[in-house]
Every structure is written in structure tokens, then in C-alpha cells.
Amino acid sequence: MTIAERYAQLRAAVPAHVTILAVSKFHPVEAVREAVAAGVTDIGENYVQEAQRKFGHGELAEPRKHFIGHVQTNKAKAIASTFDVVQSVDRADAASALAKAAASLGKRLPVLLQLNISPSERFGCPPADATALAQLIRSHESLDLQGVMAIGPITGDESEILGAFQQAAQTFERIGGTTLSLGMSGDWRLAVQAGSTMIRVGSTIFGPRPARPASKNTAIHHSC
Ligand SMILES: *Cc1c(COP(=O)(O)O)cnc(C)c1O
Numbered sequence: 001m002t003i004a005e006r007y008a009q010l011r012a013a014v015p016a017h018v019t020i021l022a023v024s025k026f027h028p029v030e031a032v033r034e035a036v037a038a039g040v041t042d043i044g045e046n047y048v049q050e051a052q053r054k055f056g057h058g059e060l061a062e063p064r065k066h067f068i069g070h071v072q073t074n075k076a077k078a079i080a081s082t083f084d085v086v087q088s089v090d091r092a093d094a095a096s097a098l099a100k101a102a103a104s105l106g107k108r109l110p111v112l113l114q115l116n117i118s119p120s121e122r123f124g125c126p127p128a129d130a131t132a133l134a135q136l137i138r139s140h141e142s143l144d145l146q147g148v149m150a151i152g153p154i155t156g157d158e159s160e161i162l163g164a165f166q167q168a169a170q171t172f173e174r175i176g177g178t179t180l181s182l183g184m185s186g187d188w189r190l191a192v193q194a195g196s197t198m199i200r201v202g203s204t205i206f207g208p209r210p211a212r213p214a215s216k217n218t219a220i221h222h223s224c
Contacts, residue, residue: 003031004038007205011039014199018192021066021181023202026209029054035205036063044068044087044200048078055082068149068200070123073097080109087149087181090114090125092136099140110144112181113137115171117164118153127171134175147177147197152187161187165194 001009007022014020023044024032032043032054043060045051046069055065067083071090076097079086089095089111102109113134116124125133130148137145150168152161165182172180172195183191183199191199203209 003034003206006207007035007038007040010201010204014188015192018196019179019198020205021068021198021200022205023068023184023200024054024206025050025202026212027206029060031206032060032063036060040205042066042198044202045083046070048075048082051082052078066200071098076101077104080105080107085110085112085146087112088114088123089137089143090116090123090133092133095133095137095140095143099142102142108142108144110146111137112147112149112177112179113145113175115148115150115168117150117168120154121151124150127167130171130175145175145177147179147181148172148175149179149181152182152184152191158190162190162194165191165196169195 011020019042021042021044022035022040025046041063043063044066064084066085066087067079068087071079071088071094073093080098080101086098086109098109113130114124115130116126134145137143148168148171153164155161168182169180179198180196181198181200182194182196185201185204188199188201
């Protein structure tokens, strides 16, 4: 199946009010172009340098670009200039670094608070601290807090996954916003059941992920 066929099949299965964020990490820019031509409006990437290689030359202006990787404070400026939305604000210093970067770029950056709802996840704000972090994010004028993102637990136990997603949905209700970013290729149905408004899907659209490309020093794709 082509990317267009996989996307069409997924789009038909997902309720219309749920946005599909196509996660293109490790896939070449040609695959992203194919997805956009097939109707994808939102693209997600985990690594700043990889995203800059793909989108850094003003190519692919149409889709909204979401950063879904770990926010390193020393990359805040690159993140804020490359992406339209940052979904992974999980702590105070990430928020202040992004706020400073957005202010210096003269933009108000849409962000989501990343919640930790899973023992298999290293990053994310514990639900008990989410209200305080939301307040802190809102204190930065250059950040626009639009909701919550979380990664589900890696387990075959569907009731555990659903329970974790429901906890994220409750935190989202408390914090407010318009976007609840929950669910990936393996668990988006449970996420939608729990109230997700945006699923982040990689392999179901692009196929199995290639190995992570070698980093910056290798000459690959440098001018693509
Ligand atoms: C890679 C990734 C996805 C997509 O994963 P698939 O299982 O390929 O759908 C979604 N969200 C985050 C945060 C990711 O890192």
C-alpha cells in the first residue's frame, strides 16, 4: 500500500473531529511530501536537526509542524523557529527557554503540556504537578497553552492503557484547552475512546520506521 492509501484508510476509520498528526521521524522528506499531497495537514517530528534537514529550506510550508520530542533547553531557539507547535513542554525550565526563544523571534508559540501517565516513559510532568506547570506556562506571554499531550503505557493490557488515557483526559479537563494529543499507531482507538482530539500516528501511515539516520556529520540529505 502507498502512503496515500494508508492515510485514506486511517482517515476513514478515525472520527472526523479527531486530527491526525502524521509522525515522520526517520522517514525522508519525500515521504512527508507524499503524505501532504494525500491530505495530511499536521506533521510531527522528534528531533530538531532532522526536522531542519527536512523543512529548513522553506520547503513544505503548508503542513503545521509539531515538535513531539524531548525539549533540550539549549535547542529552544531552533525548536521555536522550526516548529509551529511544541507538544512536549514538561517542566519549568523547558517552558522558560521556549518562552524566551519565542519572544526573541517575535512570536507566540502554541504549546501543549506533556503529561507522564506511564511507568515506561522517562519524560512528562506527573499529573499531580500539572496544574502548577500549566499556571507557569500561562505566565509566559509568548507561550499559548492549548492543551495536553501524553504517551500511553507500553503494555498489552488494554484496560491499563485506557485507564492511563482517562487520567490524561481528566487532567486536560482541569487544565483546559482545545487539544488532547493522545494515541499512536498501536493504541489510538483507546485514546479516541478516552476523548483524544489528536492522534499521533507514524508507522500506520508511513510503514515501518527505517533505522535512525546517522547524525549531522554524514553528508546525507544535507541539501535536500
Ligand atoms: C514516534 C512517535 C509517535 C508515532 O509512533 P507510531 O507507533 O509509529 O505511530 C507518536 N508520538 C510520539 C511522541 C512519538 O515519539
